[in-house]
Structure formats: structure tokens, C-alpha cells
Amino acid sequence: MALSGLFLCSFLVIHLTINLFALQANHDKTAESFWGAEMFETYGHFMATHPVIRPLEWGLFAGFLLHAILGIYLYLLNRKARPVQYEVNKAGENSTWSSRFGWLTGILVGVFLVVHVNTFFVQSRFFGQEPMIRLMIEAFSSPAYVAFYMVALVFLAYHLKHGFQSAFQTFGLRAGKFEKLVNAVGVVFWLLIPIGFAIIPLYFLFAY
Amino acid sequence: MSENTMTIKLKIWRQKDRNSGGQLVTYTMPGVSPDMSFLEMLDLLNLDLVRKGEDAVAFDHDCREGICGTCSLYINGRAHGPLRGVTACQLHMRTFHDGETIVIEPWRAKPFPIIKDLVVDRSAFDRIMAVGGFISVKTGGTPDGNAIPIAKPVAEEAMDAAACIGCGACVAACKNGSAMLFVSAKVSQLALLPQGHAERKARVEAMVAQMDEEGFGNCSNTYACEAECPKNISVEHIARLNREYLRAKFIQE
Incomplete structure (x- = not known):
């Protein structure tokens, strides 16, 4: 759980880094071009076609699948440890919402991913829709689609809020001198990653 | 001792033995002193139940000073009640208010089967x-x-x-x-x-x-x-x- 989670965290960093280059895009109506997004397109093209990077796609897909399957398996296994539930249980007084509902935020992020992958990855890879920047501009011109992204990113934030530091706890590294460091990096991670991703659709909706 | 006593409504998990089903049973307790410990309050309830010829509520207790680890009550949705860093036996009735309903359940976990009422096998x-x-x-x-x-x-x-x-x-x-x-x-x-x-x-x-x-x-x-x-x-x-x-x-x- 922790290992696959941290692997997916590393993917988020790479994904965000490349996508932030899309912010360079400027609309040039006269030239009918997407001037400024060359860096974004170059990196995107490299990630999608390079013979070394391509197999990593399968690794990434496997990472998501493993994380989801392990999560569901552990959820069901853990439910068996308490066959009779409490009549009154004030879990909110001893633990955070994000820590108790990682399974729910995970499922909701998973639903988002299906839509997200279909909009961009499937359209460009299997239906030859290019360039990626045009897909982004089109998709993020819809306020409803952008709103959907914002909600999904809130769930992602809650998922990371628990998941990031939890992974380090599982590896025994959230202790002693490391505890403050892990917690601090955790806060930066769960706040900055979703905010970074949120900037992109908002840019194309309002500022582009 | 405080002169003011409270009336407490208790909802306690009653279960005959390991294999029986159980349910919450409601008891009304008048004359509860705020200075009583939580377990003394249960003693008072049991005294009353025994006098009436009913089956006393089984609950684990031993040292009653928070060092033995025997008491084990899930009180109002919290293990050992609402306070932090105390066992159920270190809890006092002053933590609750007059007229309050208190739900008491046993620890619930598959490896801790219920022996009777609030007593689990640890x-x-x-x-x-x-x-x-x-x-x-x-x-x-x-x-x-x-x-x-x-x-x-x-x-x-x-x-x-x-x-x-x-x-x-x-x-x-x-x-x-x-x-x-x-x-x-x-x-x-x-x-x-x-x-x-x-x-x-x-x-x-x-x-x-x-x-x-x-x-x-x-x-x-x-x-x-x-x-x-x-x-x-x-x-x-x-x-x-x-x-x-x-x-x-x-x-x-």
C-alpha cells in the first residue's frame, strides 16, 4: 500500500512538472496556432514516444491497479476484524476524516481518473487527437468540466493528506528527527500538488 | 461529597453469553453523585438490580486506579469514555451532566469475543x-x-x-x-x-x-x-x- 502509494506520489510530481509548462501557451487567433506550448508538447511527445519511457506506462498502470486492489483487499480484510459494529462510535473525536476515509477518496479519485484518462490519454494515443495542448484548451473551456476537476482535486488533497505521511509511518521513518520533516513535507505535498494541478484548468478557463 | 445528585439514563449492552445475541437495555439511575467514579455508578446500578432479583451487569474491573488494564468500557462512542489519558475506572460522574444518556458497550473486535455483557475475552x-x-x-x-x-x-x-x-x-x-x-x-x-x-x-x-x-x-x-x-x-x-x-x-x- 505504502510502496505503491509513494510510487504514485512520484508520478504526480513528474505529471505536474510537465503540465505546468502548458501555462506558457498563448492564444494567437490570427496564426491559428498554439504558440508558447512547444516545451509542453516536446516533453509530452518525449514521454509518449521514447522507447525507454513507453514501458513505464505499463508500470504506472500496474501501480494504480496494485494500489487500488490492495486498498480494497485491506478494507475488506479489516472489516472482518470487527463483525459487530458499535451502536455509538465517535470516531471523529479520535481521528481525522481523511485518515478514516482514504478508501472513499481513493475511489472518487479513481472515478475521476477514468474520465481524465479518456479525455486526454485515450484521445491522443488511440484516436490521433493532437496536439495535446488543443485537447486541454477545448476540455477546459467548459466550466462544468473544470468544476469536476476542482472537486476531484479536493478529494486528491484529502487522499494525500493521509496517504503521504502514512506511507512513511508504515516504513518506520515517521519517528524521531524525521517525524517533523515527514509531517512538514507531507503538508507541502498534499496542499501544493492539488493546487498546482488546479491552476492549469483555471488558467485555460479564465486567463487564456 | 456534593449534595447535588444527578439522574442518569444508561443504555448498556446486555448479552447472556458468547453465543447469544445482545442488545442495549435502558436503565434510569437516580441519585448519582458527581463525585462517584464511573465504576461506582455501575456498582450502584448492580446493587439495585440484585435487590430487584435481576441479573447484575457484568463488567471487568480490578485495581480501580488505572494501572491494571482490566476495565474496558466503550462509553458514549469512546474507549474508556470522553477523557484523554484515563481508564474507565479513573472517570468520574462529574464528567457527565444531569439527565444525560450514557451508552456503554463492550470492546468490539473479532479477536475479543464477548463473554457476558461488557466483559470480553482478551x-x-x-x-x-x-x-x-x-x-x-x-x-x-x-x-x-x-x-x-x-x-x-x-x-x-x-x-x-x-x-x-x-x-x-x-x-x-x-x-x-x-x-x-x-x-x-x-x-x-x-x-x-x-x-x-x-x-x-x-x-x-x-x-x-x-x-x-x-x-x-x-x-x-x-x-x-x-x-x-x-x-x-x-x-x-x-x-x-x-x-x-x-x-x-x-x-x-
């Missing part, structure tokens, strides 16, 4: 201790004090872990019914000290295996255990348990 903890929660030493004359140097912070940390009274509140509060805080405290108190190092690998492997064998759930790091532990055992010990386990599995010969 021998799963004993079996975990029996496979590794000890050090093997030849007893003899008392060793000289400070013959084995132990740094003060290490001794403090080991003592913090050793404060665990094995009450099971961590399991009761955990949404997964996980015993990680208990096992981590027991592994930590020995892993930290030189006397415990010889059996370090075997201990953590055996105790974790037994924990899983008993049917406790897996830790998902909600830290509810730490919040409900009457001895304030830190989840840092869980991190240490995880380190000890990884060390035993991957590093130590």
Missing part, C-alpha cells in the same frame, strides 16, 4: 505476549545497578512503552480492530534496551505473526489508538515496530 493479547513479549535470562543473584549502561533518553522511551497496561482500548478504538499499538509497545520496550537485543528478530516476527493469527486488522495509520490510549502510548512505537519488522525480514541475519 486472552489473544496473552497469546501474543507468550510468543515473544519477554527476554530469556538465567536468573541468579541481583546484578549490580548500572552494570549495563543505558542512556537516559533510551530508558525514558522504553519506560513510556512499558506503561502499556494491555487494556485493549487501541483495538477497540481502531476502525480496523488492529492491535498494532499494543504490539508495538511490547516490542519497543524490549527492542530499546540491551537486554532485549538478543531475541530482537525472533520476537518481532513471532509477535506480529501471532497478532495476524488472532485476526486483528491491519494498521491504516488513523492514530485513533494513540488518542484513546489511557497511557498515552505514542504511535512512534508503531513506526519502531515497522522498522523492527523490516529489519528482521530484510537486514538481520
Whole structure:
């Protein structure tokens, strides 16, 4: 759980880094071009076609699948440890919402991913829709689609809020001198990653 | 003693034996003093029930001063009640108000079967201790004090872990019914000290295996255990348990 989670965290960093280059895009109506997004397109093209990077796609897909399957398996296994539930249980007084509902935020992020992958990855890879920047501009011109992204990113934030530091706890590294460091990096991670991703659709909706 | 008494409405889990079903039964308790301990209040209820010829409510208790780990009540949705760092026996009725409804349930976890009413069988903890929660030493004359140097912070940390009274509140509060805080405290108190190092690998492997064998759930790091532990055992010990386990599995010969 922790290992696959941290692997997916590393993917988020790479994904965000490349996508932030899309912010360079400027609309040039006269030239009918997407001037400024060359860096974004170059990196995107490299990630999608390079013979070394391509197999990593399968690794990434496997990472998501493993994380989801392990999560569901552990959820069901853990439910068996308490066959009779409490009549009154004030879990909110001893633990955070994000820590108790990682399974729910995970499922909701998973639903988002299906839509997200279909909009961009499937359209460009299997239906030859290019360039990626045009897909982004089109998709993020819809306020409803952008709103959907914002909600999904809130769930992602809650998922990371628990998941990031939890992974380090599982590896025994959230202790002693490391505890403050892990917690601090955790806060930066769960706040900055979703905010970074949120900037992109908002840019194309309002500022582009 | 305060002159003001309270009337309390109790909803208590009544269950005849292991195999029977159970349900919450409502009792109204007049004349409850705010100075009473929670268990004294239950004694008063039982006195009344016995006088009426009814079956007394079974609940675990022994030292009544928070050091034995016997009491085990899930009070108003919280292990050992609403206060932090206390056992149910250290709780007083002044924590509640006149006319309040108090729901009392037993610990709920598959490895803690209910024996009767509020009493659960916690021998799963004993079996975990029996496979590794000890050090093997030849007893003899008392060793000289400070013959084995132990740094003060290490001794403090080991003592913090050793404060665990094995009450099971961590399991009761955990949404997964996980015993990680208990096992981590027991592994930590020995892993930290030189006397415990010889059996370090075997201990953590055996105790974790037994924990899983008993049917406790897996830790998902909600830290509810730490919040409900009457001895304030830190989840840092869980991190240490995880380190000890990884060390035993991957590093130590």
C-alpha cells in the first residue's frame, strides 16, 4: 500500500512538472496556432514516444491497479476484524476524516481518473487527437468540466493528506528527527500538488 | 461529597453469553453523585438490580486506579469514555451532566469475543505476549545497578512503552480492530534496551505473526489508538515496530 502509494506520489510530481509548462501557451487567433506550448508538447511527445519511457506506462498502470486492489483487499480484510459494529462510535473525536476515509477518496479519485484518462490519454494515443495542448484548451473551456476537476482535486488533497505521511509511518521513518520533516513535507505535498494541478484548468478557463 | 445528585439514563449492552445475541437495555439511575467514579455508578446500578432479583451487569474491573488494564468500557462512542489519558475506572460522574444518556458497550473486535455483557475475552493479547513479549535470562543473584549502561533518553522511551497496561482500548478504538499499538509497545520496550537485543528478530516476527493469527486488522495509520490510549502510548512505537519488522525480514541475519 505504502510502496505503491509513494510510487504514485512520484508520478504526480513528474505529471505536474510537465503540465505546468502548458501555462506558457498563448492564444494567437490570427496564426491559428498554439504558440508558447512547444516545451509542453516536446516533453509530452518525449514521454509518449521514447522507447525507454513507453514501458513505464505499463508500470504506472500496474501501480494504480496494485494500489487500488490492495486498498480494497485491506478494507475488506479489516472489516472482518470487527463483525459487530458499535451502536455509538465517535470516531471523529479520535481521528481525522481523511485518515478514516482514504478508501472513499481513493475511489472518487479513481472515478475521476477514468474520465481524465479518456479525455486526454485515450484521445491522443488511440484516436490521433493532437496536439495535446488543443485537447486541454477545448476540455477546459467548459466550466462544468473544470468544476469536476476542482472537486476531484479536493478529494486528491484529502487522499494525500493521509496517504503521504502514512506511507512513511508504515516504513518506520515517521519517528524521531524525521517525524517533523515527514509531517512538514507531507503538508507541502498534499496542499501544493492539488493546487498546482488546479491552476492549469483555471488558467485555460479564465486567463487564456 | 456534593449534595447535588444527578439522574442518569444508561443504555448498556446486555448479552447472556458468547453465543447469544445482545442488545442495549435502558436503565434510569437516580441519585448519582458527581463525585462517584464511573465504576461506582455501575456498582450502584448492580446493587439495585440484585435487590430487584435481576441479573447484575457484568463488567471487568480490578485495581480501580488505572494501572491494571482490566476495565474496558466503550462509553458514549469512546474507549474508556470522553477523557484523554484515563481508564474507565479513573472517570468520574462529574464528567457527565444531569439527565444525560450514557451508552456503554463492550470492546468490539473479532479477536475479543464477548463473554457476558461488557466483559470480553482478551486472552489473544496473552497469546501474543507468550510468543515473544519477554527476554530469556538465567536468573541468579541481583546484578549490580548500572552494570549495563543505558542512556537516559533510551530508558525514558522504553519506560513510556512499558506503561502499556494491555487494556485493549487501541483495538477497540481502531476502525480496523488492529492491535498494532499494543504490539508495538511490547516490542519497543524490549527492542530499546540491551537486554532485549538478543531475541530482537525472533520476537518481532513471532509477535506480529501471532497478532495476524488472532485476526486483528491491519494498521491504516488513523492514530485513533494513540488518542484513546489511557497511557498515552505514542504511535512512534508503531513506526519502531515497522522498522523492527523490516529489519528482521530484510537486514538481520
